[in-house]
Amino acid sequence: MKERVRKTTKDEQQADDAELETTDIDTSDVDDLLDEIDEVLEENAEEFVKNYVQKGGE
Amino acid sequence: MANSLSPPVLGTETEFGITVRNQGDFNPVTASSLVVNAYRRGRRLRWSMEEETPERDARGDRYAARSRAAMDDFLNAVLGNGARLYVDHAHPEYSTPECLGPRQAALYDKAGEVVLHEAARAAEASIADGRRVGIYKNNSDGKGNSYGAHENYLVSRDVPFGDIVAHLTGFLVSRQIFTGSGKVGAENGRPRVGYQITQRADFFEERVGLETTLKRPIINTRDEPHGDPKRFRRLHVIIGDATRSEIQTYLKLGSTSLLLRALEAGAAGSPLLLSDPVSATWQVSHDTGLTQAVALEDGSTATALALQWEYLERLAGFAGSEEDNDVISVWEEVLQDLERDVMSTADRLDWVAKRRIIEAYRTRDGLAWDDPKLKTLDLQYHDVDPTRGLYDRLVASGRIRRMFTDEEVRAAVNDPPPGTRAYFRGRCVDKYGAALVSANWDSLVFDVGESTLRRVPMMDPLRGTREMVSDLIDESPDAAALLANLGGAE
Numbered sequence: 001m002k003e004r005v006r007k008t009t010k011d012e013q014q015a016d017d018a019e020l021e022t023t024d025i026d027t028s029d030v031d032d033l034l035d036e037i038d039e040v041l042e043e044n045a046e047e048f049v050k051n052y053v054q055k056g057g058e
Numbered sequence: 059m060a061n062s063l064s065p066p067v068l069g070t071e072t073e074f075g076i077t078v079r080n081q082g083d084f085n086p087v088t089a090s091s092l093v094v095n096a097y098r099r100g101r102r103l104r105w106s107m108e109e110e111t112p113e114r115d116a117r118g119d120r121y122a123a124r125s126r127a128a129m130d131d132f133l134n135a136v137l138g139n140g141a142r143l144y145v146d147h148a149h150p151e152y153s154t155p156e157c158l159g160p161r162q163a164a165l166y167d168k169a170g171e172v173v174l175h176e177a178a179r180a181a182e183a184s185i186a187d188g189r190r191v192g193i194y195k196n197n198s199d200g201k202g203n204s205y206g207a208h209e210n211y212l213v214s215r216d217v218p219f220g221d222i223v224a225h226l227t228g229f230l231v232s233r234q235i236f237t238g239s240g241k242v243g244a245e246n247g248r249p250r251v252g253y254q255i256t257q258r259a260d261f262f263e264e265r266v267g268l269e270t271t272l273k274r275p276i277i278n279t280r281d282e283p284h285g286d287p288k289r290f291r292r293l294h295v296i297i298g299d300a301t302r303s304e305i306q307t308y309l310k311l312g313s314t315s316l317l318l319r320a321l322e323a324g325a326a327g328s329p330l331l332l333s334d335p336v337s338a339t340w341q342v343s344h345d346t347g348l349t350q351a352v353a354l355e356d357g358s359t360a361t362a363l364a365l366q367w368e369y370l371e372r373l374a375g376f377a378g379s380e381e382d383n384d385v386i387s388v389w390e391e392v393l394q395d396l397e398r399d400v401m402s403t404a405d406r407l408d409w410v411a412k413r414r415i416i417e418a419y420r421t422r423d424g425l426a427w428d429d430p431k432l433k434t435l436d437l438q439y440h441d442v443d444p445t446r447g448l449y450d451r452l453v454a455s456g457r458i459r460r461m462f463t464d465e466e467v468r469a470a471v472n473d474p475p476p477g478t479r480a481y482f483r484g485r486c487v488d489k490y491g492a493a494l495v496s497a498n499w500d501s502l503v504f505d506v507g508e509s510t511l512r513r514v515p516m517m518d519p520l521r522g523t524r525e526m527v528s529d530l531i532d533e534s535p536d537a538a539a540l541l542a543n544l545g546g547a548e
Contacts, residue, residue: 025401025413025414025417026401027414027415027417027418027421029404029414029457030414030415030418030452030457031418031422033415033418033451033452033455033457034415034418034419034422036451036455037415037435037448037451040438040445040446040451041431041434041435041438042434042438045429045430045431045433045434046430047082048430048434048437049200049430049433049434049437050430051077051082052075052077052199052200052437053199053201053203054075054076054086054148054149054198054199054203054205055086055147055148055149055203055205056147056203056204056205056271056272058073058146058147058204058205058206058208058270058271058296
């Protein structure tokens with residue numbers, strides 16, 4: 001299946017996010033880990049996600 | 059009362075996602091082949107398909123008559139730990155050896171991550187500088203493509219397949235609350251969602267069927283026992299996620315195995331039948347708050363959590379062995395914690411651990427759900443390279459509990475489990491690899507320089523154990539001696 005690129009306006013995006021937001025998650029336990037993750041996270045997220053295409057398997 | 063009509067023999071097969079960094083146009087088949095080829099602790103062997111019957115249908119002949127996939131030519135290695143490492147479609151795949159009990163199966167499943175990591179590093183030596191082979195233990199690329207993590211349970215042939223379908227469907231749908239490894243977004247036309255519990259749920263479209271690659275069924279009917287078909291069937295469960303948390307893999311395998319053994323013993327009670335299991339599959343997966351109820355055929359409704367409490371209660375009375383009871387206690391603790399505060403299971407469940415990281419990034423960086431950074435976090439959770447995988451970061455910082463020590467995992471990478479025929483397979487690969495020409499789950503074929511090849515059948519998964527064959531192997535300096543000694547012993 002081709003990747004679908006969906007363009008949305010900022011307002012639409014915010015509306016979508018509000019709709020998808022369900023609960024407040026307490027993340028305090030991992031907040032101090034994020035800097036460490038930043039260092040190993042793929043530098044170009046957009047490129048990485050775009051290139052992560054798998055064929056179906058099984 | 060505990061009852062064990064057939065021993066709990068089980069294992070997993072995992073197809074890994076693969077990328078080559080800095081090479082957008084990489085060929086996944088070539089890359090997978092490089093990885094399988096590069097692994098040094100195995101032996102390249104032809105995988106004999108003569109005895110394999112993946113097209114046989116558990117519901118009987120009227121469903122058969124399908125064309126066999128041409129699988130003979132796939133690159134294949136058999137490992138010293140009795141596992142199989144090969145290229146399946148466009149993925150590297152690792153099948154654990156046959157294991158006894160869920161703890162051992164979870165250990166060999168974890169060993170597979172090490173195997174793939176080491177194979178990928180070795181493969182990088184043969185490709186251009188700066189290109190990194192990424193291996194991901196997940197089940198979806200987020201673009202509508204899924205690849206499997208299958209569980210296999212040896213089940214007595216005496217259990218009618220219809221009973222398995224009736225009892226297992228509601229169980230598999232509801233167990234997702236502790237078997238999921240989490241995913242950003244929805245796929246395959248399912249309703250939009252920010253985050254969901256499983257990688258796989260969106261892809262299930264049928265109740266029962268033989269397919270694994272399209273119109274995936276909740277209950278797969280592949281009837282290929284890799285053993286005596288009069289005594290056994292191998293239930294092939296395709297609906298689970300690949301899990302990195304050891305406790306989660308253990309719980310997934312242990313709870314399912316317990317239900318199947320209760321079925322064998324006629325101790326599973328009456329089945330909990332869902333009205334619409336296919337819709338319930340994605341509904342449960344999309345309900346990260348665990349509050350939505352699904353409809354049952356009797357007109358009542360229940361949440362996945364309530365259904366799991368019911369299964370737990372029934373099986374607690376059936377559990378007999380020390381391991382059974384341990385599964386029950388891990389299961390009970392997970393359900394209690396999910397009920398009290400879902401996030402409190404972040405130390406055991408991949409989907410919860412990953413969600414917490416993703417939510418922390420959303421809060422810190424103000425990211426929308428479709429921001430590529432969130433999908434990157436999602437994917438990188440599953441990277442089997444311990445320097446990169448977010449799962450490994452959580453383990454290293456004590457935020458995810460382990461079941462196994464590094465030494466136990468290393469031993470499982472090197473050595474076969476002692477209690478099944480995998481022991482014989484692994485030791486033969488290790489000691490007589492040069493004389494082997496092909497292998498399968500239930501046979502090994504040797505070339506010892508005679509005019510014909512010599513095939514050693516291994517139809518019973520519980521023969522060829524350390525107890526039965528270690529002396530024989532120790533005393534046989536080469537394959538010819540082994541075959542001569544086997545001839546005397548059989």
